[in-house]
Amino acid sequence: MIQATDEKDIEIERRFVPKAKDINDEIAWAQINKDVLRSMERPRLMYWVIFLASLALFGFGVYCEIYQYQNGMGAADLNNPQVWGWYIATFIFWIGMSHSGTLLSAILHIMHADWRKPIYRFAEAMTTFSLMTAGLFVLVHLGRVWEFYYVVAYPNERWAWPNFNSPLVWDATAIGTYLTSSIVFLYFGMIPDLAICRDNAKGVRKKFYWLLSLGWQGTDRQWANFRVAYLTVACFLIPLAVSVHSIVATDFAVSQQPGWHITSFPPYFVAGALYSGCAAIITLFIVLRYVFRFEEYMTMPILDKTCRLTFAIAMVWTYLNLVEYASVWYGDDPVAKQTLLFRATGDYATYWWAMNFLGSVVPFALAFKSLRNNIPVMLVVSLLLNLGMWLERFMIVTPTFAHGYYPWTWTDHWMPNWVQYGIVAGSFGWFSMLFMLFCKIFPTVSMYEVKEMVYHRFVARKARA
Amino acid sequence: MSKAHTLALFNDFEAAGRALQELKASNLPGFRMDDVLIKSPIEHPELSEMLGSRPVYVQLYTMAGAVLGSTIGFTLIASAQANFLQQIRGGRPIVPIPPDMVLTYELFILIGVLMTVVGCFIAWKLPGNRSPLYNTRISEDKIGILVKADPLVIPKVNGIFERHQPLEIMGEKGR
Numbered sequence: 001m002i003q004a005t006d007e008k009d010i011e012i013e014r015r016f017v018p019k020a021k022d023i024n025d026e027i028a029w030a031q032i033n034k035d036v037l038r039s040m041e042r043p044r045l046m047y048w049v050i051f052l053a054s055l056a057l058f059g060f061g062v063y064c065e066i067y068q069y070q071n072g073m074g075a076a077d078l079n080n081p082q083v084w085g086w087y088i089a090t091f092i093f094w095i096g097m098s099h100s101g102t103l104l105s106a107i108l109h110i111m112h113a114d115w116r117k118p119i120y121r122f123a124e125a126m127t128t129f130s131l132m133t134a135g136l137f138v139l140v141h142l143g144r145v146w147e148f149y150y151v152v153a154y155p156n157e158r159w160a161w162p163n164f165n166s167p168l169v170w171d172a173t174a175i176g177t178y179l180t181s182s183i184v185f186l187y188f189g190m191i192p193d194l195a196i197c198r199d200n201a202k203g204v205r206k207k208f209y210w211l212l213s214l215g216w217q218g219t220d221r222q223w224a225n226f227r228v229a230y231l232t233v234a235c236f237l238i239p240l241a242v243s244v245h246s247i248v249a250t251d252f253a254v255s256q257q258p259g260w261h262i263t264s265f266p267p268y269f270v271a272g273a274l275y276s277g278c279a280a281i282i283t284l285f286i287v288l289r290y291v292f293r294f295e296e297y298m299t300m301p302i303l304d305k306t307c308r309l310t311f312a313i314a315m316v317w318t319y320l321n322l323v324e325y326a327s328v329w330y331g332d333d334p335v336a337k338q339t340l341l342f343r344a345t346g347d348y349a350t351y352w353w354a355m356n357f358l359g360s361v362v363p364f365a366l367a368f369k370s371l372r373n374n375i376p377v378m379l380v381v382s383l384l385l386n387l388g389m390w391l392e393r394f395m396i397v398t399p400t401f402a403h404g405y406y407p408w409t410w411t412d413h414w415m416p417n418w419v420q421y422g423i424v425a426g427s428f429g430w431f432s433m434l435f436m437l438f439c440k441i442f443p444t445v446s447m448y449e450v451k452e453m454v455y456h457r458f459v460a461r462k463a464r465a
Numbered sequence: 466m467s468k469a470h471t472l473a474l475f476n477d478f479e480a481a482g483r484a485l486q487e488l489k490a491s492n493l494p495g496f497r498m499d500d501v502l503i504k505s506p507i508e509h510p511e512l513s514e515m516l517g518s519r520p521v522y523v524q525l526y527t528m529a530g531a532v533l534g535s536t537i538g539f540t541l542i543a544s545a546q547a548n549f550l551q552q553i554r555g556g557r558p559i560v561p562i563p564p565d566m567v568l569t570y571e572l573f574i575l576i577g578v579l580m581t582v583v584g585c586f587i588a589w590k591l592p593g594n595r596s597p598l599y600n601t602r603i604s605e606d607k608i609g610i611l612v613k614a615d616p617l618v619i620p621k622v623n624g625i626f627e628r629h630q631p632l633e634i635m636g637e638k639g640r
Contacts, residue, residue, distance in 0.1 A: 029506060029606035153568055155545045164542055165564040173568055177575040184582055192506075192604075199601035214589070217596050218603055219611075221519060222589055223508035228523045229585035233578050240574045247567065451606075452507045 022115045022301050023450065025457035032450050036443045037200055039292035047291045047436065054432035061426010064419045065140060073143045076419040081401045081409045086420045087141035089393040090427060092269070093276065094134035095175070095248055096389065100277025101127025101182065102241040105189070106234035114456070115305050117449040118297040122288055122439070123281050124186045129434045130277075131179040133427050138172070140423055152176075167250040174244045181240055185233050191216050191226070192448040245273045252396065258336040259343075259400050262327050268320040275317045275359075276389035278310035282382035284435070286375055288444060297445045300373055307372045314363035314385070321360065321392075335405055342403040343395060347412045351391050352399075358388025468500070469616040472598035473626035474607045474633040478509055481608040484629040485515045488612070491625060495615030502596065504609035512608075523584045530580025531573055538572030539565060598635050607632060 068076045078085050105120040139145050151172040154162050162169050195216035198209035216222060249269035252260040262268075285306065289298040328340045343352045365371045365381045372378065402411045438444075475481040481503065489498055498517055503509070513519070543560045596611060603609045612622050623634050 033605050153542065153545075155541070164546055164568065165561060170564075170567045170571070173571045177571045180575060181578045184578055188582055188585075196604045199604045214586070214591055215595050217599050218504050218506060219596060220503040220505075220508075220513040220516060223505070224513065224519060224521050225523050225585045225588040227508060228521045229581050232523065232527050232581045236574050236578050236581070240571075243567075243570065243574075448507055455507060 021299075021457075022305075023118060023297060023299055023453065025454050025461070027296065027454055029451045029454070032445075032447050032454070033196055033200065035293075035296065036445050036447050037197065039294060039445075040197075040440060040443065043440065044291050044293065047440070050287070050291070050432060051436045054429045054436060057429025058426050058433050059429070061423050061429055064422030064426060068140075068419050068423070069145070076423070077414075077417040078141075078420075081404055082398070082411055082414050084141060084397055084401065086394065086398075086416050086424050087137050089390070089397045090424050091134050091137035091141070092248060092393040092396070093390045094130045094137065094427065094431070095245060096269075096273035096276045096393075097130035097280050098127040098134070098178070098182070098277065099241050099245060099270070099273035100281050101125070101130075101186075102237050103274055103277065104281065105185070106237040106241075109234050110231070110238075114453050115302050117453050118294075118299075118445050119281070119285060119302060119306070120449075121186075121190070121442075121446045122284055122435075122444045123277075124182065124189070125435060125438045125442075125444070126277075126280060126284060128179070128182045128186050129431050129438070131175060131182060132434065133431045135175060135179065136427065136430070138175075167247055167254055170247045171251055174240075174247045178240055178244045181233070181237055185237060187212075188233065189230055189446070190442060192218065193443045193446060196447055197443065241273075242270055245270045257400050258333060258339040258404060259328060260396070261333070261336070262324055264320060264323050264327060268317075268324055271313065271317040271320050272389060272392060275310070275313045276386055278306065278313055279382045279385035279389065282306055282310060282378055283386065286379045286382070288439065289375075292439065292444065294445060297450060303375075303378065304369070304372050307366045307378065310382075310385070311363050311366035314359070314366070318360040318363075321356070339400060339403050342412075343399045346399070346403065348395065348399045348402070352395055355388055355391035355395050358384050359392060362388065467616075468613045469619050470597050470611060470613050470637050471619050471623055471626075472504075472600065472609050472611045472635040473623070473631040474600055474602060474609050474635070475629065475631055476607065478505075478512055478608055480629050480631075481505075481610055482512055482515065484610060484626055484631070485512065487625050487628070488610075488622065489515060491621075493614070493618050493621055495618040496612070496622065497614075500613040502611040502613075504596075504599070504603045504611060506604055506606055506608075509608075521588070523581060523588060526584025526587070527577055527581045530584075531577040533580070534573040534576030535569055537576065538569040541572075542568050597637060600633070600635065602632075 073079075076085060101120075101123040104116050104123040108116040108120070138151065139148055142148055150162060151168055152162065153164060153169050153173050191213055194209050194213040195218065198206060198213045201209050246266035246269065249265040253262060253265040255261065282303070285298055285303060288294055325340060328336045331337070343349070362381060362384050365377070371381070398414065402414050404410070473484065475484065485501070485503075488496075488501065501516055503512055503516065505512070542565050546560050546565075598609075598611055600607065600609060610626070612619075614622055619636070623636075626634055
């Protein structure tokens with residue numbers, strides 16, 4: 001009887017437990033250190049190509065920003081009713097990107113999903129740098145940059161009178177909290193790895209890592225406190241991430257603009273954020289895997305799981321997108337309905353159909369294993385998904401301003417000029433530059449967590465034997 | 466009497482575990498299990514359990530941070546809004562509770578997170594706490610057991626270590 005049960009268990013395991021290993025679990029711990037540290041010292045030539053291209057793009061963005069600053073917002077073709085242009089659409093895009101780090105590092109950490117371990121570090125870094133990039137757009141779109149503190153929950157003693165009931169003030173606070181918490185989470189989770197860097201570095205780098213590793217020696221007391229603190233911060237981050245994008249959605253949902261006044265906007269925004277973040281993770285996964293020679297850690301089974309997760313989130317987003325259309329279509333606001341029709345058939349129809357195609361149809365490529373295991377295809381698909389998600393934000397902001405309540409304000413053909421193109425492109429340069437710098441200075445694969453992963457599998461294998 | 470330290474380096478958790486068990490059973494005078502530290506490249510709860518109960522108090526800092534954050538958040542916002550007494554509010558509440566909950570919530574999280582990390586740093590006794598003996602191979606793949614005991618007991622402790630094939634035993638300079 002016992003034998004029969006065992007055989008049944010083995011049969012179930014054979015059928016349902018994936019055979020592919022996430023990583024080679026026979027890899028030596030010392031080898032993990034060696035591989036990751038070597039990657040930081042000697043990346044492929046492509047690293048410098050990407051870094052210099054990012055730097056150039058960022059430089060052009062800075063030039064455009066200076067031009068806009070000196071000549072006023074009109075130089076960026078911003079005027080009523082198109083007061084936000086591409087800046088706020090791109091701001092939402094970058095805020096969205098930041099959610100994937102939380103998903104991978106916090107949610108999957110709590111769920112003990114081991115496969116996240118080799119890839120969560122760069123996702124966390126992506127979160128931090130996306131938020132920093134998003135924060136820039138708040139400043140860029142203001143015009144009067146020196147008065148940015150009006151959007152902060154600022155005491156009234158200086159008679160600035162911020163409106164504490166405004167989602168814009170909530171937004172600034174939420175993003176500030178999220179950025180601070182993300183930096184803390186990223187740094188805190190990296191301390192054991194910084195100690196490894198300290199133990200292997202020389203000269204100035206050794207001092208740098210010595211300072212950052214805070215005297216970590218891997219004692220049992222340090223580990224015990226570290227584990228509890230890391231889990232607690234992860235638990236805080238999950239509702240925080242949801243609240244940040246909900247609040248960004250509230251910026252729109254509580255306004256009176258046609259097409260924005262929808263109850264489902266917050267979950268729709270959160271789903272969109274997770275979606276674009278996951279797509280960006282796939283892109284960066286493929287780039288880092290090649291540039292830093294991480295083939296042994298960022299493996300195909302992990303890419304496969306990330307793609308499946310992205311597909312699931314894409315379907316949630318598709319559903320909520322349809323809910324948004326249905327809410328407007330069956331709602332009681334004829335102008336909102338007109339705006340929806342305008343999106344589908346007006347001057348921005350190409351972008352609207354492209355967004356729906358890229359956001360809802362292209363992800364079906366992720367449903368096929370043969371495509372999921374094809375790296376060039378996945379790189380293209382992930383870039384297309386991100387383009388679709390950027391278009392989603394563009395379609396939320398621009399057509400609504402272009403086709404609002406008052407026909408005399410309609411600006412149906414509006415598209416930004418070179419200044420906005422430059423600043424938006426510059427933001428991608430800024431993000432990539434920071435991200436690449438991070439990858440060169442800090443370990444992008446969590447060495448201690450990969451060791452844990454290998455060790456647990458070793459113990460399980462031994463128990464089975 | 467001042468205490469001395471010794472650090473033994475083991476190749477794996479099993480050998481370190483056996484050495485710890487023998488140390489625990491030895492009942493050497495001038496030596497307590499509380500003065501033993503394990504140093505390892507990853508956390509190993511089973512090995513830590515052999516050292517006895519070592520409670521973690523980080524959650525208390527989290528709790529304090531969360532309470533403090535909510536209180537500070539709401540108080541700051543409400544006190545700023547109280548300045549609106551100087552403005553005409555048209556019958557609307559001076560301190561509107563539902564919208565204030567958003568900022569209160571954000572500060573609850575922010576200070577909760579910061580206090581958690583600060584609590585952890587306090588538990589690590591930063592910045593002053595530097596364990597006297599360390600080997601860089603610990604961050605690679607070796608397991609260290611650090612013992613603090615009377616100098617007269619250290620040779621006996623080292624004797625226990627030596628029975629479990631340590632890679633290396635390190636002592637303090639001059640001892």
